[in-house]
Amino acid sequence: MLLSASATPLRFCGFVPEKPCRGVRMKQSIRSSSSNNFDLRTYWTTLITEINQKLDEAIPVKYPAGIYEAMRYSVLAKGAKRAPPVMCVAACELFGGDRLAAFPTACALEMVHAASLIHDDLPCMDDDPVRRGKPSNHTVFGADMAILAGDALFPLGFQHIVSLTPPHLVPRSTILRLISEIARTVGSTGMAAGQYVDLEGGPFPISFAQEKKFGAMGECSAVCGGLLGGATDDELQSLRLYGRAVGMLYQNDDNSRLRWLERGPLVSVKGQQSTWDEIQPRSATSSTLGPY
Numbered sequence: 001m002l003l004s005a006s007a008t009p010l011r012f013c014g015f016v017p018e019k020p021c022r023g024v025r026m027k028q029s030i031r032s033s034s035s036n037n038f039d040l041r042t043y044w045t046t047l048i049t050e051i052n053q054k055l056d057e058a059i060p061v062k063y064p065a066g067i068y069e070a071m072r073y074s075v076l077a078k079g080a081k082r083a084p085p086v087m088c089v090a091a092c093e094l095f096g097g098d099r100l101a102a103f104p105t106a107c108a109l110e111m112v113h114a115a116s117l118i119h120d121d122l123p124c125m126d127d128d129p130v131r132r133g134k135p136s137n138h139t140v141f142g143a144d145m146a147i148l149a150g151d152a153l154f155p156l157g158f159q160h161i162v163s164l165t166p167p168h169l170v171p172r173s174t175i176l177r178l179i180s181e182i183a184r185t186v187g188s189t190g191m192a193a194g195q196y197v198d199l200e201g202g203p204f205p206i207s208f209a210q211e212k213k214f215g216a217m218g219e220c221s222a223v224c225g226g227l228l229g230g231a232t233d234d235e236l237q238s239l240r241l242y243g244r245a246v247g248m249l250y251q252n253d254d255n256s257r258l259r260w261l262e263r264g265p266l267v268s269v270k271g272q273q274s275t276w277d278e279i280q281p282r283s284a285t286s287s288t289l290g291p292y
Helices: 041-058 065-075 082-095 099-120 136-139 143-163 172-186 191-200 206-229 233-263 271-277 282-291
Strands: none
Touching: 041 099, 065 099, 065 136, 082 099, 082 206, 082 233, 099 143, 099 172, 099 206, 136 143, 143 172, 143 191, 172 191, 172 206, 191 206, 191 233, 206 233, 206 271
């Protein structure tokens, strides 16, 4: 059973279609429900459990074990909020799609997202020794293995979509559009362009780097979900704008938190976090869902 348009997670977070979404299947009792009755945290955490299980099954340790262990280390990291896959499933359901059709693409998005973070943390890139509160991939496995793990995760995501998307739920033409959308997102017109500007600087506005490096994944996740749910081109454009904005919001919120913690008094991190929560207005999206 799918949620009503008035109680979907994307609408709860600010995405409001201009008209009721087509084809949404629901019981009469659900149709009349209010968005106030929708528990975003429960929806989110339930999906995380399902997605984590499917990701674990998608990357079993094979020979050579080392590369699979490095891949699993980042993809299955505890504490990850799974924002890209959850947004994909939510967008699919918003337009009447079946979440079973969305799970392969949702998992692929998390693989691609993890790969981008592995490469982003490398010494030759942002040189971040920590990711999600744990040593980053190259800190544990070395830069050489981290590069290989990221390189392996990108094509695995595409393979996962092609191999596991139910053909009776998703036509081949839609699968091709999904692959094209993800390829565009990670390539030279998307995240790679954002990383280049982040590294080299130059006459590019900061908003360009933010849009390409951080907004692109949110945009892709929302659009892929819309494709799986049967959204029209106009509806996909609305999802594109929404997803891009949410992706940039996440990063700006995360950066603001880090700057506050770095400038704050020498007290416990827990105490600094409490102070931040008291003084900083929080959106429904960032406060409930946390970092990617």
